[in-house]
Amino acid sequence: MSWVDGQPAEGLPIHDRGLAYGDGLFETIKVVGGQPELLDRHLQRLTRGCQRLAIPCDIDLLNNNLSAFCAELGRGVAKLIVSRGEGRRGYAPPIPCRPRIVLTGSPLPDYPNAHAEQGVRLFPCTTRLAEQPILAGLKHLNRLEQVLARAEWQDSVFAEGLMRDSSGRVIEGVFSNLFIVDSDRLMTPSLERCGVAGVMREEVLERAQQAGVSTHIGDLSLDQLHRADEVFMCNSLYGIWPVRQLDASVWPVGPVTRKLQCLVNDLSSNT
Incomplete structure (x- = not known):
């Protein structure tokens, strides 16, 4: 199960800066009963990270996407990725920047x-x-x-x-x-x-x-x-x-x- 910018997807555009340069952030979130645990702490850390990396991010939109994704996932691990989005070749950040929100779901790890x-x-x-x-x-x-x-x-x-x-x-x-x-x-x-x-x-x-x-x-x-x-x-x-x-x-x-x-x-x- 995976979404890109709120829509089901199976891959990323090859020019995404998260893929090319690791230009982005992620959160690994435990989901139980369709609810993300420690949600406020995850969003606060993500917000701090976006501010430090100067990635503009609509936290309300992100939270809505995450809530809908977790409700569909039910139980498991939601990996939330925010990349700087697409850009031309080279390290210079694109202007304007259009961040990309990626969500993937997987089963909870079966730790002994x-x-x-x-x-x-x-x-x-x-x-x-x-x-x-x-x-x-x-x-x-x-x-x-x-x-x-x-x-x-x-x-x-x-x-x-x-x-x-x-x-x-x-x-x-x-x-x-x-x-x-x-x-x-x-x-x-x-x-x-x-x-x-x-x-x-x-x-x-x-x-x-x-x-x-x-x-x-x-x-x-x-x-x-x-x-x-x-x-x-x-x-x-x-x-x-x-x-x-x-x-x-x-x-x-x-x-x-x-x-x-x-x-x-x-x-x-x-x-």
Whole structure:
């Protein structure tokens, strides 16, 4: 199932800048009962991204298209892409710019229940994230770093990979955000230089603060990660996965992780 600019379609024009240059943004949205979950957070991140990339986007029109698409999809994953649209050869953005809205639907991933209950093992990726503050936090269409990182392992014993930046700081997973618990304080890496500011990351931070859990966003070293009391990953499709192992380090599924799992459980029912 796929739509382009509100109409069923099976492909894109070959001159679309999203295809040619990765010139655009995307959101990966869980759909249950015909309703997109965490919709406000997805639209807010998309709006921020469009503003930063100077892509004019009618959010009301986009929201209407998305709502109709999700109602037809029923249950699954809606991938929403906003590209800058078509343009002539060359990097210069077209003037005027006519953005294109692409929606594709797929089934929800069938993750094992054990990932959420018993925790997952992380693969230590050697592919590093480039530090580019202009693009930091955005879910833009250039995902080659994640493609290369995910190609580093095929063994299903690893559910996710850990990614660091070019300076060695811990940033995120290949498709998830990272949290650690250190002396009852919840910490997540700063995304000022690189990384994707996930909507579930925002949800976890807000739920934790409401529950009285101390939170901190800042640089995180690999040594800090190995010394943590608890570690978990999160994204908008699966919710929270505790991390039980990375290299020789092993962590329990701790009380803070379990508490936060309960708080976001209504948004991760497929796990």
